Amino acid sequence: MKLYEYAIRRILLMGLVLLGLSLLMFYLTRGFLPPSFALAPYITPRMNSAEKLALAQSLGVATQSCPSFQAFSSYQPSCLVPVYEQYAGWLGNVLKGDWGLTLLPGIAGTQTTLSVFFSRFPFTAELAIMGAILTILIGIPLGIVSATHNNKLPDHLSRIVSLGGYSIPQFWFGYVLLIIFVLYVRVGGLGLLPGSGALATTCAICFRHPGTVSAATGAPILDGLLAGNLRYAWDSLVAMILPAITLSITSIGALTRIVRSSMLEVLRQDYMLLARSKGLTDRVVIYRQALRNALLPAVTVAGLLTAFLFGGVVVIEIVFDLPGVGYTSLQAVNVFDINFIELYVLVTALIIVVTNLAVDIIYAKLDPRIRY
Amino acid sequence: MEGLRVNFHTFGGEVKALDGVDLSLRRGEVLGLVGESGSGKSVTALSIEGLLPGNAEVVGGRILLEGRDLLKEKPGQLRSERLTKVAMVFQDPLTYLNPVLTIGSQILDILETDRRAFTHTVATARLQELQAAGGARTLTEAETRERERLQSLPPDGVLGKREFKRLARSYVVATLRSVRLPEPERIFRMYPFELSGGMRQRTIIAMALVRKPTLLIADEITTALDVTVQAQILELLRELKTEIDASILLITHDLAVVAEVCDRVAVMYGGNIVEVAEVNELFKDPLHPYTRGLLAAIPRPDAARGELTSIKGSVPNLIHPPSGCRFHPRCPQAFERCPLGKPPPVEAKPGHLVECFLYGG
Numbered sequence: 001m002k003l004y005e006y007a008i009r010r011i012l013l014m015g016l017v018l019l020g021l022s023l024l025m026f027y028l029t030r031g032f033l034p035p036s037f038a039l040a041p042y043i044t045p046r047m048n049s050a051e052k053l054a055l056a057q058s059l060g061v062a063t064q065s066c067p068s069f070q071a072f073s074s075y076q077p078s079c080l081v082p083v084y085e086q087y088a089g090w091l092g093n094v095l096k097g098d099w100g101l102t103l104l105p106g107i108a109g110t111q112t113t114l115s116v117f118f119s120r121f122p123f124t125a126e127l128a129i130m131g132a133i134l135t136i137l138i139g140i141p142l143g144i145v146s147a148t149h150n151n152k153l154p155d156h157l158s159r160i161v162s163l164g165g166y167s168i169p170q171f172w173f174g175y176v177l178l179i180i181f182v183l184y185v186r187v188g189g190l191g192l193l194p195g196s197g198a199l200a201t202t203c204a205i206c207f208r209h210p211g212t213v214s215a216a217t218g219a220p221i222l223d224g225l226l227a228g229n230l231r232y233a234w235d236s237l238v239a240m241i242l243p244a245i246t247l248s249i250t251s252i253g254a255l256t257r258i259v260r261s262s263m264l265e266v267l268r269q270d271y272m273l274l275a276r277s278k279g280l281t282d283r284v285v286i287y288r289q290a291l292r293n294a295l296l297p298a299v300t301v302a303g304l305l306t307a308f309l310f311g312g313v314v315v316i317e318i319v320f321d322l323p324g325v326g327y328t329s330l331q332a333v334n335v336f337d338i339n340f341i342e343l344y345v346l347v348t349a350l351i352i353v354v355t356n357l358a359v360d361i362i363y364a365k366l367d368p369r370i371r372y
Numbered sequence: 373m374e375g376l377r378v379n380f381h382t383f384g385g386e387v388k389a390l391d392g393v394d395l396s397l398r399r400g401e402v403l404g405l406v407g408e409s410g411s412g413k414s415v416t417a418l419s420i421e422g423l424l425p426g427n428a429e430v431v432g433g434r435i436l437l438e439g440r441d442l443l444k445e446k447p448g449q450l451r452s453e454r455l456t457k458v459a460m461v462f463q464d465p466l467t468y469l470n471p472v473l474t475i476g477s478q479i480l481d482i483l484e485t486d487r488r489a490f491t492h493t494v495a496t497a498r499l500q501e502l503q504a505a506g507g508a509r510t511l512t513e514a515e516t517r518e519r520e521r522l523q524s525l526p527p528d529g530v531l532g533k534r535e536f537k538r539l540a541r542s543y544v545v546a547t548l549r550s551v552r553l554p555e556p557e558r559i560f561r562m563y564p565f566e567l568s569g570g571m572r573q574r575t576i577i578a579m580a581l582v583r584k585p586t587l588l589i590a591d592e593i594t595t596a597l598d599v600t601v602q603a604q605i606l607e608l609l610r611e612l613k614t615e616i617d618a619s620i621l622l623i624t625h626d627l628a629v630v631a632e633v634c635d636r637v638a639v640m641y642g643g644n645i646v647e648v649a650e651v652n653e654l655f656k657d658p659l660h661p662y663t664r665g666l667l668a669a670i671p672r673p674d675a676a677r678g679e680l681t682s683i684k685g686s687v688p689n690l691i692h693p694p695s696g697c698r699f700h701p702r703c704p705q706a707f708e709r710c711p712l713g714k715p716p717p718v719e720a721k722p723g724h725l726v727e728c729f730l731y732g733g
């Protein structure tokens with residue numbers, strides 16, 4: 001089977017996975033909460049019972065034959081629509097792009113779930129991508145150095161960093177960084193790096209030129225670049241440093257350790273002896289002959305770490321008070337914003353299955369022995 | 373190689389793997405190095421390459437290649453000796469090839485490591501190719517111009533990166549053809565796992581040959597192959613012997629292989645060379661008791677049925693090697709002098725050296 005045929009089959013399967021997940025999630029939210037929760041974003045204090053009943057019927061949670069809103073909210077069987085029927089209606093709406101209104105504090109009932117989500121998602125994506133870049137840029141070289149200097153000083157240092165990074169709770173590490181760089185390391189009376197909030201201005205070397213940038217995408221660095229305001233982009237980058245480091249510390253540790261151990265394994269192989277006996281330089285031996293073999297397990301782990309990064313974003317955004325979708329999802333859980341939770345879970349799941357597909361494809365590209 | 377001594381540091385203690393190995397190899401000669409497992413054959417080979425594992429230490433001796441001591445060279449120099457002079461062919465062709473790189477790129481890597489050193493080789497190969505093509509048909513204008521340019525290349529000239537790569541490719545394909553691989557252009561693009569054992573061994577030999585080495589070390593190259601493929605590889609080796617201008621050190625535990633291709637034989641036991649002789653001489657008149665034992669242990673279909681002959685005992689523990697001659701505990705002809713001191717090499721006959729007190733010393 002060709003790689004693209006395999007990819008197509010996997011993409012079709014991906015649709016099935018998401019469908020199954022949405023069903024499970026729908027049952028967990030709508031099946032276990034009282035049916036009136038679905039009305040919450042739409043209800044205004046001035047609505048009378050008849051209007052509320054009409055609303056419940058239009059949302060598909062109350063039957064057309066339901067006599068009164070009273071009967072609906074006291075769960076009379078004749079008023080309740082079975083969950084699978086609700087699901088069918090919901091799925092139809094969702095596929096049309098209608099995810100309902102949001103219940104988030106401050107904007108409840110005034111904005112659609114979709115618009116809130118996608119105005120905040122780019123910020124989170126930018127943070128997660130920065131975390132991923134840091135993970136790869138630090139984790140892989142650190143692992144290589146560790147393996148090529150096995151049991152020497154660089155290896156010991158890298159092992160301390162990786163094991164430490166892997167073991168430190170992220171939220172704790174984030175607060176420690178904040179204390180160090182915002183409270184103690186001060187330049188001109190202000191902290192070296194901005195503290196809470198991506199757009200905080202309590203920082204000596206950053207955000208001196210916030211300027212005005214139209215939030216075209218919602219991702220601050222990208223917006224700055226698109227608007228041609230490089231200072232803004234740079235300031236945003238500086239503001240993202242602490243959150244990104246905190247986010248990636250665990251995955252750096254995990255990736256370093258896996259690269260180190262698989263590199264050590266590869267360096268022991270017979271073909272490394274042959275490569276050296278061929279008179280190749282160390283650089284060619286390590287980066288051309290060994291690294292590609294050693295990266296195979298690392299690619300698998302990197303796929304899992306991506307999922308981890310998107311999960312970790314929730315904690316990071318709370319610690320650093322950032323306006324991303326992770327923080328928002330926590331708010332959504334607190335107020336039972338069912339619509340938002342559903343969208344959040346499905347988008348996260350989509351990211352994970354796409355990453356897994358990417359991992360499998362990269363794997364096949366790296367290792368010619370793999371056939372689909 | 374003079375008085376080479378190598379120790380391995382292990383948890384059990386110092387393993388005295390090589391205990392004063394003297395070996396000389398003449399230009400264009402095939403020397404067989406035989407001995408049972410653990411006698412130090414591979415360690416000898418790896419010390420020439422400077423590729424001993426990290427726990428090994430060369431504690432004495434010299435390895436001279438064209439007058440220069442390899443043990444005194446800096447790692448970078450030694451690497452370039454490996455690149456251009458000393459090539460090694462290893463035992464198991466599957467595990468010694470990188471699984472994720474194509475055959476072609478694994479060979480090209482060698483040439484591209486040092487464009488200066490290989491420009492001449494690559495250009496000459498192309499000229500020969502053009503020469504051959506010129507005999508069969510008239511060359512195109514582009515080919516004629518290429519020939520003129522290559523002919524006017526100064527002896528220390530270096531080809532440009534792209535042209536070097538193009539010529540190196542065709543040279544590698546030609547080398548693959550010279551080790552009798554069918555469809556070399558296709559094999560160039562294939563991965564090791566797509567080839568058979570014999571083909572892999574041929575590509576490893578090709579890796580050694582592209583460098584036009586002065587010394588080729590072949591470490592148990594036929595061991596991992598089945599008998600018919602073994603015969604083919606040996607046949608290839610014999611043919612190559614006449615084609616290339618290299619000395620070959622053939623390491624094996626198989627005396628039949630030695631008899632097939634070698635000019636001279638050195639027998640190793642417990643980190644010592646115990647006997648060196650011309651191949652016919654050794655088989656006709658083995659002097660050292662260990663060599664005799666080895667030859668007697670070859671099963672013969674014409675001999676009477678019965679138990680296989682063997683040498684009693686097993687390879688000595690090299691952490692605490694036997695005193696004196698390391699073979700004496702197993703030697704049927706040992707006498708009181710044997711445990712007392714290491715026997716010096718004695719030239720029992722012209723060109724026939726043996727380390728045994730039976731022959732004086």
